[in-house]
Amino acid sequence: MRSSNRNWLTLGGAASVLTSCGSDRAVAPPLPRPATPITAPAVADEPVKIGEPYNVGGKTYVPADPVNYDEVGYASWYGEEAIGKPTANGEDFMPSAISGAHKTLPLPSYVEVTALNSGRTILVRLNDRGPFSNDKLIDLSHGAAEQLGITGDGAAAVRVRRVNPPEQEKALLRAYHRAPARIETPQPLLKVLRGRLAEAPASPPPQPQAARPVVQTLPAVSSRSRPGASFDTSTPPIPKPAPKAMAPAKPAPAKPVSGGYVVQVAALSSQSRAEALARQIGAHAVAAGPVWRVRYGPYPSQAAAQAGVKAAEAKGFANVRVMANDAR
Structure with a gap:
């Protein structure tokens, strides 16, 4: 098909030359329209940070750099509660950016996230750590969740696959724009991915989520004056829920009074x-x-x-x- 297209183009070009021979001046072909320029990126992809193992809530996470990362699980999202606060690699969080948080992948990384209920697939730039919940695979910014179509209160089943997209798409995400959506995943593949999710040993059904304290529960990032430094593991762990045998905490007042x-x-x-x-x-x-x-x-x-x-x-x-x- 490619060679036949070139033949038709050659014949068309020859016909155009013959037509122009009868005129005093040949008409030059129109110049291609220049690509829309991309503004300077607001953030950079260097240096890439992996970090040392860290502990949150009594569990140790070991950052790594797998090339062929491809997992299924559940996605949650966070937004206005973290506006302007630093992400795990030192950038300011922007809810409208197409970004996400992952427990172990390098920061930044680029992943394709597919909603297993619809097949919609988008490109996401990872720049944060989390979510620190055993039943969640990835945390998305509000902008990413909106583009993926999963802005409800519960968690959504997703596939997360690490990719190396074209530089132009990376630049769009670094400048807080959306990259073009991918072709929707076909139903036969979605069926396979849902099967993988059902077979996972720790895949509880989606449950309503509480808002995620983005920075406060994360391992603190080293000072920006030390680029490429590892994550600080001194962050105190989140305490585990109290045993049932213990007396329940004193309930907060239902109607807080004014003053004080x-x-x-x-x-x-x-x-x-x-x-x-x-x-x-x-x-x-x-x-x-x-x-x-x-x-x-x-x-x-x-x-x-x-x-x-x-x-x-x-x-x-x-x-x-x-x-x-x-x-x-």
């Missing part, structure tokens, strides 16, 4: 995600305009609010804010 001080852990756009996180860490969720704030308190003074700071740190949240309680 509170310790704010996160601000989310989803009420269900905020309430799920509040239940998980023993705090409460408060509506504040278009967002829902997850808080400890109120406390009568800033000194008393340090108890909330310690409670947040025990749950894996660092650098939380003590602020005046504006609940109504």
